[in-house]
Amino acid sequence: MSTFRFRAIEKAASRSAVKVEELGRKSLIFGDHVFNDKSMRQFLTPEAYQAVKNAQLGIKIDRRLADYIALGMKEWALSKGVTHYTHWFQPLTGTTAEKHDAFFETQFDGDPVEQFNGGQLVQQEPDASSFPNGGIRNTFEARGYTAWDPTSPAFIFGSTLCIPTVFISYTGEALDNKTPLLKAINAIDDAATEVARYFDKNVKKVTPTLGWEQEYFLVDAALAASRPDILTTGRTLLGHTAAKGQQLDDHYFGSIPTRVLNYMHDLENHCILLGIPVKTRHNEVAPNQFELAPIFEEINLAVDHNSLLMDVMKKVAEKHHFKVLFHEKPFKGVNGSGKHNNWSLATDTGINLLSPSKTPKSNLQFLTFFINTIKAVNDNEELLRSAIASASNDHRLGANEAPPAIVSVFIGQQLTKVLEELKEVTDGKLSPEEKTDLKLNVVGKIPDVLLDNTDRNRTSPFAFTGNKWEFRAVGSTANCAGPMTVLNTIVAKQLKEFKIEVDRLVEQDGLKKDEAIFNVLREYIKQSERILFEGDGYSKEWEEEAARRGLSNHKTTPEALKAKVYPESIAVFEEMQVMTKVEVEARYEIELEEYVKRIQIEGRVLGDIAKNHVIPTAIKYQNLVIENVKGLKEIFGEEEYREYAEEQMRMLKKISFHIAQVNTKVAEMVDQRKIANAVEDIEEQAKMYCHVVKPYFDIIRYHSDKLEMMVDNELWTLTKYRELLFTN
Ligand code: ADP
Ligand code: MG
Numbered sequence: 001m002s003t004f005r006f007r008a009i010e011k012a013a014s015r016s017a018v019k020v021e022e023l024g025r026k027s028l029i030f031g032d033h034v035f036n037d038k039s040m041r042q043f044l045t046p047e048a049y050q051a052v053k054n055a056q057l058g059i060k061i062d063r064r065l066a067d068y069i070a071l072g073m074k075e076w077a078l079s080k081g082v083t084h085y086t087h088w089f090q091p092l093t094g095t096t097a098e099k100h101d102a103f104f105e106t107q108f109d110g111d112p113v114e115q116f117n118g119g120q121l122v123q124q125e126p127d128a129s130s131f132p133n134g135g136i137r138n139t140f141e142a143r144g145y146t147a148w149d150p151t152s153p154a155f156i157f158g159s160t161l162c163i164p165t166v167f168i169s170y171t172g173e174a175l176d177n178k179t180p181l182l183k184a185i186n187a188i189d190d191a192a193t194e195v196a197r198y199f200d201k202n203v204k205k206v207t208p209t210l211g212w213e214q215e216y217f218l219v220d221a222a223l224a225a226s227r228p229d230i231l232t233t234g235r236t237l238l239g240h241t242a243a244k245g246q247q248l249d250d251h252y253f254g255s256i257p258t259r260v261l262n263y264m265h266d267l268e269n270h271c272i273l274l275g276i277p278v279k280t281r282h283n284e285v286a287p288n289q290f291e292l293a294p295i296f297e298e299i300n301l302a303v304d305h306n307s308l309l310m311d312v313m314k315k316v317a318e319k320h321h322f323k324v325l326f327h328e329k330p331f332k333g334v335n336g337s338g339k340h341n342n343w344s345l346a347t348d349t350g351i352n353l354l355s356p357s358k359t360p361k362s363n364l365q366f367l368t369f370f371i372n373t374i375k376a377v378n379d380n381e382e383l384l385r386s387a388i389a390s391a392s393n394d395h396r397l398g399a400n401e402a403p404p405a406i407v408s409v410f411i412g413q414q415l416t417k418v419l420e421e422l423k424e425v426t427d428g429k430l431s432p433e434e435k436t437d438l439k440l441n442v443v444g445k446i447p448d449v450l451l452d453n454t455d456r457n458r459t460s461p462f463a464f465t466g467n468k469w470e471f472r473a474v475g476s477t478a479n480c481a482g483p484m485t486v487l488n489t490i491v492a493k494q495l496k497e498f499k500i501e502v503d504r505l506v507e508q509d510g511l512k513k514d515e516a517i518f519n520v521l522r523e524y525i526k527q528s529e530r531i532l533f534e535g536d537g538y539s540k541e542w543e544e545e546a547a548r549r550g551l552s553n554h555k556t557t558p559e560a561l562k563a564k565v566y567p568e569s570i571a572v573f574e575e576m577q578v579m580t581k582v583e584v585e586a587r588y589e590i591e592l593e594e595y596v597k598r599i600q601i602e603g604r605v606l607g608d609i610a611k612n613h614v615i616p617t618a619i620k621y622q623n624l625v626i627e628n629v630k631g632l633k634e635i636f637g638e639e640e641y642r643e644y645a646e647e648q649m650r651m652l653k654k655i656s657f658h659i660a661q662v663n664t665k666v667a668e669m670v671d672q673r674k675i676a677n678a679v680e681d682i683e684e685q686a687k688m689y690c691h692v693v694k695p696y697f698d699i700i701r702y703h704s705d706k707l708e709m710m711v712d713n714e715l716w717t718l719t720k721y722r723e724l725l726f727t728n
Helices: 003-016 037-043 046-056 063-079 118-122 178-196 221-225 228-233 258-273 299-319 360-379 381-386 413-422 432-451 481-507 513-527 540-548 557-565 567-575 581-677 682-693 695-710 721-726
Strands: 084-088 104-107 110-114 144-148 155-157 160-169 206-220 278-283 289-294 322-325 339-347 462-464 469-471
Touching (some): 037 046, 037 063, 046 063, 063 160, 155 299, 160 178, 178 206, 178 299, 178 339, 178 360, 178 481, 206 221, 206 481, 221 228, 221 322, 221 721, 228 581, 258 278, 258 289, 258 299, 360 381, 360 413, 360 432, 360 513, 381 481, 381 557, 381 567, 413 432, 413 513, 432 513, 481 567, 557 581, 557 682, 567 581, 581 682, 581 695
Antiparallel strands (some): 104 110, 155 160, 206 289, 206 322, 206 339, 339 469, 462 469
């Protein structure tokens, strides 16, 4: 393409470039900062455009075409005032990573130019040594590289062109969140397509879909900055609960404060430009808690968009002098935050496989995918639980709030009835009458009944909500790739087995396809009954009942994570070609390390605040009271003063008691931390942090919070809950 033509394009594009402040109708500018289909058609030659499309299907691109794609991408980016580019990836740190390079380059024998070629687009070698690798790079090779993911479009963030990539070691092991997810997407595509073809031969591809719901807190930035615990750990380690919390239920769906609304408005504009289809926003249950949800998308893109969103939210918040808290439990005494993962399967023929419809045939298809998911969750409940375990999510799961640590499946009364009837299907061949009855009265009735299935059990960690599954136990800080990789992998494996069993009944036992499907589903229902639970997931009775049913109940991360490396879990990942044993074990180690570090940091910060804020302040106040007592003595004399100083003396004793408790418990905690730090084995170390170090947090907090309530408000150095939660 001639320079002249590029200039023309550049001009045209800069005329249409949109500034956040000027946004009007969102549909017009949706994805303006994304190298999407429209911009690709505009900036790529037809051949290069086709190469991207092929790459999306996994077909390799040659170097020459990669150069053309890079050229077009660069010109598009330059036309929008972009100066740098970066490979954008999601290492196992739980955040996103980027290293910016300028397009600008000087040439030895010519004028300076803006450069970007196919090599730079397709592969880069970031300095990988500072990312977690769980020993992979020690045992293999010390380098890692990032490689372009053409299924997720490049986008502009600030003045940088971001190219979504995977991040892998030189020996091919995944070092990120995206790689296993892409493999799980492949696995479920293969398995689900085969099964979907029982019902429609035209299906060639099945894509998992994800719609996440991001919950978060907004706190005034200056107030947040006054709390060392919020700044370093994302949550309050101390602080007496405010007199008013969420008990009046006046926040949920209440009117959004103007300052917050301005923030949301700005945020949504950024999202729209980035092609994140944000749809709903509202207050959540707790004061200063909010939620944002997009329209669901293909899962890989949805995961990228959630990671990107979390970055954008932080940036936009700075501008509005807010701090966003993604932590699952930033405040004691009010609800924490989660990230519901709504998941379904869509065919390339436009069908949602988890949506009941009008005809018995497509409803048998619905039931097939519905029941196979239940079976997959039943058989892998511990693995699924392990996928949502983290130090911060421990505050929700198993802590009598949000979903319990026990994984169970909620399907609602009506579908429970359908399963009950399917359980009675005759073994082997079905009589014509039974077939008709099944078609008319069981399978054929599903759409009607689902309409009045309004009972939504909010205590269930995994619920069917009409046309999708909703995995509610995912934490608000999580990268959705973790739980979604596991869910897609286990359902893929399940569907693969289903296909084998149905084919066997057809080929060996001579059953008709429908009969075979009914037969297999019947057995699955019987085998999965223990996972179905419609009652109150928070109740003590459910814990006991779940134990009787043999369901796991891992309340802490070290216990929950263990299931990742059970031989049967590794076997599932290996069979579905999602992760190798080395990769799974590396992840396990990284997550345990992460857990230890988080608790370690919290312990340190808590110790600091206790010794540098709480105790000195309490002593200062105590001295005031002592002065007061001395003064009373001076005035009333030795004989009489006690009568007037009685209450003050009691206060002095109480303050001393709590100071002593804080001080000794901090000292004990530090000692235990030292012992834990010396433990070599990471599993043992994590357990020590969990069961020996962490319990001190509550004790120290208890005494500190008592002091907070006694000490003069003017002296107390830490911003209190009432300000943190009710200012905005
Ligand atoms: P809720 O009552 O839980 O808020 P919504 O109907 O608003 O339910 O949907 C919540 C989320 O589920 C949204 O992000 C939406 O895009 C997503 N969702 C809807 N249909 C699907 C689907 N087929 N696959 C994945 N996510 C979906
Ligand atoms: Mg929801």
